[in-house]
Amino acid sequence: MNQAAVNQALEQLLSAYGWREEEEALVARSYGAVTLALAKEVYAFALNYPVNWQTTTLADALAALRLALQVKYPFLTPDRVQQLGNHFAYSWK
Numbered sequence: 001m002n003q004a005a006v007n008q009a010l011e012q013l014l015s016a017y018g019w020r021e022e023e024e025a026l027v028a029r030s031y032g033a034v035t036l037a038l039a040k041e042v043y044a045f046a047l048n049y050p051v052n053w054q055t056t057t058l059a060d061a062l063a064a065l066r067l068a069l070q071v072k073y074p075f076l077t078p079d080r081v082q083q084l085g086n087h088f089a090y091s092w093k
Contacts, residue, residue, distance in 0.1 A: 002031075002035070003075035004075075005031040005032075005035045006031075006035055006038050006039055006042070006073075006075065006076075007075070007076060007077050007079075007080050008031065009027045009030075009031050009035050009036060009039045010039050010042065010043070010076075010080050010083070010084075011079075011080070011083075012026070012027055012030075013027060013039055013043070014043075014080075014083050014084075014087065017090065018087070018090075019043060024036060027039065042069070042073055042076070042084065043084065043087070045068075045069070045072065045073075046065060046069060046084035046085070046087060046088050047087060047088055047091050049061070049064075049065045049068065049088060051064075051092075053092075058089060058092070061088075061092075062085050062088065062089060065084075065085055065088055066081050066082075066085050069081050069084060069085075
């Protein structure tokens with residue numbers, strides 16, 4: 001699999017506020033079903049990152065999430081890691 005394609009797919013699928021479900025079919029045609037599935041996996045990992053909010057600040061949670069994304073998915077670009085962190089933060093508002 002072309003790991004750069006995952007970054008491109010995520011760029012296409014992530015809006016400023018959420019996931020562009022209407023883009024999934026186009027991403028699947030352009031990059032393949034496996035790439036779409038991995039993009040969804042990465043997004044779910046970011047949004048569902050476990051945090052104990054009684055002991056963790058948002059800044060600390062974001063730093064931990066970004067590190068976890070870089071470790072689990074080292075092919076993600078810094079822009080995608082930042083964008084996924086933003087989505088995580090917005091989901092906890």
